[in-house]
Amino acid sequence: MRDLIKYLITEEWRTHTTLFGSFLFVLFPIIVILMVLAMAVFIPIINLMMAESTAMLILHLIIAFLGLQVGAFGIYGQEFMQRRFGHASLLSYSARILPLSDRKIFLAVVIKDILYYFCMLLMPIIIGLSLITILIPDVHIYLRAFVPSCILAFLMGIAVVFFLSIVFAHSRILLLVAAAGIGFLFAMIGDFPPFMFYMERSLTNLLLATIPSFILIAMSIWFFKVDERHEQHRFKNQLKGRKDLLFTKDMIDLHRSRGGIGRIIFSLLLPMAFIWFFLKHFVEYLSIVNFLFLFSVFLGVYSSSIYNWICRYDTYGQYSYLPIRIFSVILTKVRISLALGTIPIIIFIAAAINEQSSPLVVLLSATSAAALYVYGLAITVLLTGLAPHILFFNGKVLVKYLILIIPPPVILIVLSVFAPQYLFLATILFVLSWYIVRWGAQHWENSEQQLF
């Protein structure tokens, strides 16, 4: 077991470092640290806005949110493993040569992922916050409590989404039950346990902050559905007679892969729900921004991550030996992403109805969200081609992404406050994105093809 984890980590390290060198890979956590440090400029504002304990609660929630982000192993774990191990061949092969069950291998993958994100994300955040505490006398984070509570919050985020994603792989109805159950549990506790532990380091609080996570993770591993080695899925030919080859293929992938579209919905709904509550809280303090508008901006930018998901279904290596241009593959994935834009549109409609905003606000919010969505896609294509899930961990790519992605939403938010009549300028982004996508796709066509 330990060897397996070691092997997986070595493999992960090798994949990344051979792809873009160890320096750029190590750069990633450093950038995270720097970003956290940059956040320090907001400290005076935050201090004005809320009590220290509220700020700490929000901080814990943000960290739990990061856990939510990385924890959806269950839902793509299976295919991930198939891809990684080449399904029947290597997965069962390794299960046969190593005396290990599929479940154990899965557990190893999960542990590796947790360790991986712990080092890449959580540790730099903790280091960054510690530096802030040490450097800025205004900040009173009690580090000896914060480090463990922070880790517990992260773990809790991972555990919740991990469990839900496993349940989801079993049954969608069960998912609602499980989600309601977890919601109810938190409502009963009435607070966020890791934060409670930060505030008061008692044994009860420690148990409250740890035990649920471990139970959820244990249940997830237990419920992990193992694909029978000999299970063979049959389908009628859906490709014959279709014109739009790559598009049809991607749609088939989406339908037939476990989770499929459901998993994309899942990956959007949960974070957006979190952002919803977070922004509600925020707007209460900062009433000059319109809530629906602010939410739409986040929705647009965040939803462009749909492209990352679509790129996970296949690898270019699966047809690099055919006369298929990367250019066409990328454009197809962009078109699929646009089609799946329906999901954020539905989220937006729900938000708009809930807020009962004026038609003008709805229109401006929708336009901005759509423009930012398309722009986010374009920048992702430009910087990562067909490998966003790998290249975003390249420090240089990440920096470029942040530099390019942040200004438009910030400008739009500022405009919405000071000069809403100029918000129509968001439409420029549509045109700009179109050129960026073409340019980016061409760039990846011409550059060395990495066969992920």
Add this chain to the structure above:
Amino acid sequence: MIIAKSISKSFGTTKAVDNVSLEVGKGQLYGLLGPNGSGKSTMIKMLTGQISPSSGHASVEGIDTQRDPIEVRSKVGIIPEQENPPSFLTAGEYLDFVAKARKLEQYDTDKWFTLLDFKDQKDILCKDLSRGTRQKLMIAQAFMHNPAVAFIDEPLINLDPISQNTIKSYIVDFVKKGGTVFFSTHVLEIAQEICTHIGILYKGKLHFSGKRPKGDLNTFFLKQVKHAGSD
């Protein structure tokens, strides 16, 4: 005709292929031999325009692989090292996919299922197919447009004897009918059995290229790489 003129490929500091020149004529069954990591796959990827050489030139059927990789790939048939067809297509759909990607006007996928004897697997997802069946599928994929040249990276590895035989005889047949095959392997026995010509690649350098010598290939191979092994 396959021509490589002093091609090299480096990955970072690794020199995977080091200044290799070779020629493969029409009707040859050329086996590129070498242990794992000697650069065979890299060589095939360069010859088929899947990656571009760091230096040097290669051409297949007169087409420059670097200038026009898509054209090369549409002309030749390629079986990559990892038989990993798109996971969520069925075997039948996959062949349709390939035919369309190759813009074939007329094609008959059924012919291949019959020929290689796996008709009953037609509607099964590629990811659920056994390794042997996937190899058969890759054969069909590579030959369905009737190419003049085929590149095969490590055929017959980990296959059961029956599939091995089917595939081996298909390759031999293809060459008999005038086709050219370039394949790589680290199993000398296969080369001994079917090759007309061989190349010996060791640590990225080509140590021999020409007609397959009579007699035991093992001894020949060791003799060729002996002085390279001592450094």
